[in-house]
Amino acid sequence: MNLAINNASLLFATALVGIALIVVYKEKLGLGKDILIGVVRAVIQLVAVGFLLGYVFNLNNIIVTLALVLVIIFNASFNAGKKSNGISNAFKISFIAILTATSLTLVVLLLSGAVLFIPSQVIPISGMIASNSMIAIGICYRNLNAKFKDQRQQVLEKLALGANLKQASITIVRDSIRSGMLPTIESAKTIGIVSLPGMMSGLMFAGVDPTYAIKYQIMVTFMLLSTTSIASVMASYMAYKEFYTESKQLKN
Amino acid sequence: MEAPLLKTTNLEFEVDGKTILKGITLTIEKGDFLTITGPSGSGKSTLLKIIASMLSPTEGKLCYQNKPVEEYEPTDYRKEVSYCFQTATLFGETVKDNLTFPYDIRNQPFNEKKALSALKSVGLGKEYLTKSVHALSGGEKQRVALIRNILFMPKVLLLDEVTSALDEENQTIIRSLIRNLNQEQGITIVWVTHNTVEIQSSNRIVHLVNGEMEEPK
Ligand SMILES: Nc1ncnc2c1ncn2[C@@H]1O[C@H](COP(=O)(O)OP(=O)(O)OP(=O)(O)O)[C@@H](O)[C@H]1O
Ligand SMILES: [Mg+2]
Numbered sequence: 001m002n003l004a005i006n007n008a009s010l011l012f013a014t015a016l017v018g019i020a021l022i023v024v025y026k027e028k029l030g031l032g033k034d035i036l037i038g039v040v041r042a043v044i045q046l047v048a049v050g051f052l053l054g055y056v057f058n059l060n061n062i063i064v065t066l067a068l069v070l071v072i073i074f075n076a077s078f079n080a081g082k083k084s085n086g087i088s089n090a091f092k093i094s095f096i097a098i099l100t101a102t103s104l105t106l107v108v109l110l111l112s113g114a115v116l117f118i119p120s121q122v123i124p125i126s127g128m129i130a131s132n133s134m135i136a137i138g139i140c141y142r143n144l145n146a147k148f149k150d151q152r153q154q155v156l157e158k159l160a161l162g163a164n165l166k167q168a169s170i171t172i173v174r175d176s177i178r179s180g181m182l183p184t185i186e187s188a189k190t191i192g193i194v195s196l197p198g199m200m201s202g203l204m205f206a207g208v209d210p211t212y213a214i215k216y217q218i219m220v221t222f223m224l225l226s227t228t229s230i231a232s233v234m235a236s237y238m239a240y241k242e243f244y245t246e247s248k249q250l251k252n
Numbered sequence: 253m254e255a256p257l258l259k260t261t262n263l264e265f266e267v268d269g270k271t272i273l274k275g276i277t278l279t280i281e282k283g284d285f286l287t288i289t290g291p292s293g294s295g296k297s298t299l300l301k302i303i304a305s306m307l308s309p310t311e312g313k314l315c316y317q318n319k320p321v322e323e324y325e326p327t328d329y330r331k332e333v334s335y336c337f338q339t340a341t342l343f344g345e346t347v348k349d350n351l352t353f354p355y356d357i358r359n360q361p362f363n364e365k366k367a368l369s370a371l372k373s374v375g376l377g378k379e380y381l382t383k384s385v386h387a388l389s390g391g392e393k394q395r396v397a398l399i400r401n402i403l404f405m406p407k408v409l410l411l412d413e414v415t416s417a418l419d420e421e422n423q424t425i426i427r428s429l430i431r432n433l434n435q436e437q438g439i440t441i442v443w444v445t446h447n448t449v450e451i452q453s454s455n456r457i458v459h460l461v462n463g464e465m466e467e468p469k
Contacts, residue, residue, distance in 0.1 A: 154343040160306055161400055162331035163357045171343075247308055248326040 003206060057119045065119045069126040073098050076134035080235075083138035085145050088242045097234035098133045101227045105129050108226070114219050125223070128199070132224050133231035136180040140236045143176040148243050148250075155250055165248060169240045176240075180232030184224050191221060255318040257282045257440055258303065258333070258408065264311035265298055265463075272298050273463040276312070280408070280442065285434045287451050288444045290460035296444045297338055299460065300410045303442065304335030327357075334406035338413050338444075340397035342385040347371075347396050350385070354403045363403075370399045375425050390417035398426070402433065408440040409433065415447065427453065 017039055024031045056064055077095035084090030106126060109115040115125055148155065151172060158168040166173075191197060192214075196204075199220045203213035245251055256279045263276035273295045280286060288296050301307040302314065305326050314321045321329060342350050351367040368378045374395040388396065394417050401409060411430065415423045427450060433439040443450060451457060459466040 151343075153337075153339070153341040156306065157337060157341050157343060157397070157400075158353065158357075159326075160304060160330055160335045160337065161354055161357065162327050162334075163353070164327045167357045245308075247305065247322065249306060249308065 053119075053123065056123065060119055062117075065117075065122055068119075068123055069102070072123075072127050072130050073102055076130040080134045080137040080141070084141040084239070087141055087144070087239055090141065090239070090242075093235055093238040093242075094134070094137050096238065097137055097231045098130055100234055101133045101230040102126055102129045104230060105223050105227045109219070109223060128220065129223065129227045132184065133227050136184070136228040136232045137235040139183070140176045140180040140232050141239060143179040144172065144236065144239055144243070147172040147175060152250065159248065159250065165241060165244050169243070173236050173240050176236040177229075177232045180236065181225075181228050184228040188221050188225065191217070254282075256280060256315075257284075257317060259315045260303070260312065261315070262312040263299075263302060263309045263314065265295070265302060265307065266310040271463060273302070273309075276465055278458065278465065280440060282407075282440055283434070283438050284456060285431075285441045285454045286443065286456045286458060287454040288442065288458045288460060289446060289451060294460040295463040296460055297412055300335055300412050300442065300444060303408075304333055304410050305329055306335060331358075331404065332406050333408040333410065334401045335410040336398055336401045336412060336414050338416070340390075340394040340414075340417075342388070342393055342396060345384060346381075347383050347385060347388070348381050350396055350400055351381070351403065354400055358404065367399075367403065370403060371396075373425075373429055374399060375422055391419065391422060394418065395422070395426070405433075405437060405439060408442065411441065411443045411445075413444055413446070415445070415450070423447070423449075 017035065020035055021032060023029070024035060052068075056068055073095065076098050077091055080094035080098065081091035084094075087093075106115070106122070106129065109125065110117055110122075115121045148169075155168050155172070197217055197220065200210075200213045200217035203216060204210055243251055258278075258280040260276050260278045263273055263278075264271065265273040276299060288299065290296055298307065302309050305314075305321055305324075316324065316329065316333065343353070344350060348367075351370075352362045355362045364381075368381065371378065371380055376392065376395060380392070380396075385393070385396075394414055398411075398414055409430075415426050418426060430441060430443070431453060434441045441454075443454065445451060
């Protein structure tokens, strides 16, 4: 492997932060403090995660590995829930959706042999799945909120005609699922042309033959399509009900 | 004696600490043709929405066929006590999307013949079925919206100023349609209106002022 980075070269890379700081001060952007906080946090968080992952990879224990996957899912759910802008039970809904999306996709990958049940594979893959689910769910929530606001009167009309909650919301739910899946589908279209995704770049960086690296990337692309569709469908179908009261009226 | 079809007892509705309706005690018998009038902001629409179970009263009771409304499945209740909004909003893309909806929610196949004759009864030709909802005038929307409520006949029809966007001629058409529903099919009508002709054609008038009821005896 030609991985030549060392602490000295990292120190030189600090100069790059210096460039950002110079821009900020010259243009009076007032972001100097944020950059410093960002840099310090990035270093501390990454060092901590690096040690933690190193330890877990060495330990190679099923329970610890699964526990870490659960922590990842928990964090992703928490962040997706924060994006819900007041949808009740958003954390619970996100957790169920991300847990299902991650487990299902992971099981398929493990059964197919594409991913081995070792921490150094299961954990990064789970992270990718969970974070993409989190982003998809966040988009679904944003879409649900926007559509229930825009189309409030239409929904009310449907309810008044005797529609049940699903009948009154189905066009909004479908729209929200579509919006959650769309970024992944769009990025699948331009992959390799516009962006060299992280997984593939990482493998090539580590000296893996590009033809081998793309196999992983193809797997990741398929995996993310499955993941974002599961997560979007589950979150949207659970979340729309939260827009109604017990007596099947639209909230607020 | 038969129990009244609908009965409200001391209904009160409050939003953000503001009282919008209070002490509404109202009995509606089967076959009634009741008009509700009153100044703008007096709570007429709010009262209809409560009767339609689109809003829940803060205080008081609403009974339908001698049973509290909360004991009915809202979707069933709203099919029987059907509310037609003051500002008609259509959904979907075409008029047809709106007219198939009542069939869809009942899992029944769309009856195009019936829909066309309903359109005709409010003065809209069959070319309207495929028209885009964005291409309709306010009065046309109002009439399409009204048809949605009566493709499957409700027991009670709650009409919220449904002729406000219509010209004299179409007002007359809608009025006689509603009167027929009441007289020939026995549909109970509760009609919010400012129109003197409509007020005169009813058999009971309730006047709302500042959320309170005045019923002339
Ligand atoms: N959701 C709500 N939040 C706050 N205030 C409301 C709400 N709904 C109605 N109101 C207020 O309640 C009062 C009665 O409203 P309502 O729509 O019932 O009046 P209305 O008699 O139908 O008037 P109009 O003849 O203009 O249609 C109004 O002052 C209105 O601003
Ligand atoms: Mg009104």
